[in-house]
Amino acid sequence: MAGSSLSFNLSNLRCNLAVLFCFICSCGVVMFSEADANYLTLDYYAKTCPKASEIIHSQMESAVSSDPRVGPxxxxxxxxDCFVQGCDGSVLLDDTExxxxxxxxxxNINSLHGFDVVDKIKSHLESECPGVVSCADLLALAAKDAVILAGGPYWDVPLGRKDSRSASLEKANTDIPLPNQGLITLISKFLAKGLSTTDMVALSGSHTIGVARCTSFRDRIYGDYQYTSKDGGELLRLKKMCPxxxxxxxTTNLDHTTPTLFDNAYYGNLVKGEGLLNSDQELYSSIIGFQTVKLVKKYAEDSLIFFKHYSDSMVRMGNITNPHGGEVRNNCRVMN
Known part of the structure; x- marks a missing residue:
């Protein structure tokens, strides 16, 4: 009888989730129907600043060689940036009176670093072609270079984004996925931006590089869905550095196996129950992760498929534009 009850509840849960996801999908389409990315082109700066990509790559190469943390x-x-108002450089704006x-x-407050690197890159761009390259495009190209410099895939970045003349503290607090959120919430947040479940699982692979603060994974190592690993020493290490x-x-590496290499080891960690964040492990361990489990296994087994899906998803995320347009800031921290 207990088995029948569980089967019935899971069946209802699947139906409810299907309805929820369809609803969110339709809302996402409405929300971003105005955000037309068709004006983004691969040759946007071909005449106005032909060395833009080269300058950004050179500066990223130099910064990453000095500090590997810059890339992540x-x-x-x-x-x-892209999850709040679209990819419009709003995250770069400083507070004023x-x-x-x-x-x-x-x-963002304890998570985002590297604004000084953005400033330096922008300074070089302004010296080469003043008032031409937006800070939003700078971030999109720098993100690609960060992945490439860590051994990850290449993709062509459509360009032509404008820098917003606004920001939203409220949306930053509500729209950005958080490390302790469950799978339904995570999928909902991606769908609301016009991104699919496949995009979500692929983009989560960014956690193959970078670090997380103790506050982001404390619930993971002490909570109900505790970190599991065949290597008991890893959990002891985490608890020692994060009481x-x-x-x-x-901080500790998001991927403890190959922390500075952009590869598919992150997904292998999830299969072994070694995802550092709850939001990561949810992709594989959630009871409702029918689609996400398949994708995690696929990416863990085939890095080429992961690289292809990741590149495609980065382009889709980068194409989320601010429908209100904007300007090209002279200084990424302040509006003109």
Missing amino acids: RLLRMHFH TFKGEKTAGP EKKNDEN
Whole structure:
């Protein structure tokens, strides 16, 4: 009888989720029907700033060689930018007496670093072609270079984004996926941006590089759905560097196997129950992860498929534009 009840409940859950996802999908289409990315082109700066991509790549190469953390930081910054108002450089704006930006939002305040690197790249672009290359395009190209410099795939980046003349602290607090959220919420947030479940699982592969703060994974190592690993020493290491009530700022690698290499090891970790964040492990361990489990296994087994899907998904995410347009900032931190 218990088995029948479980089967009935799971059946109802599948139906409810299907209805929910369809509803969110339809809302997502409405939400982004205005955000037309058709004006983005691969040759946008061909005449106005032909060396733009070269300058950004050179500066990223130099920055990453000095500090490997720069790559994951700018990749994360691009992601957080695109999930609030579209990829419009709003995340780069500093607070002023009369303006409140997104940098102090919960998902950003202790998570985003590397703004000084953006400033330096922008300075070189302004010297080469003043007032031409937007900060939003700078972030999109820097994110691609971050992946390439870590051994990941290449993709062509459509260009022509404008820098917004607004920001949204509220949306930064509500729209950006969080490390302790469940699968339904995560899928909902991606669908609301016009991104599919496949996009979500592929883009989560960004966690093959970079680090997380203790506050982001404490629930994972002490909570109900505790971190499992065949290597008991890894969990002991995590608990030592992240005790239950202190050392909030301590960090550890999101992928403990190949932390500086952009590869598919992240998905192999999930299969073994070794995802550092709850939001990561949900892709494989959630009871409703019918589609996500298949994708995690596929990416863990075939890095070429992962690279292809990741590249395609990065383009789709990068094509989320701000329907209100904007300007090309001279300084990424302030509006002109």
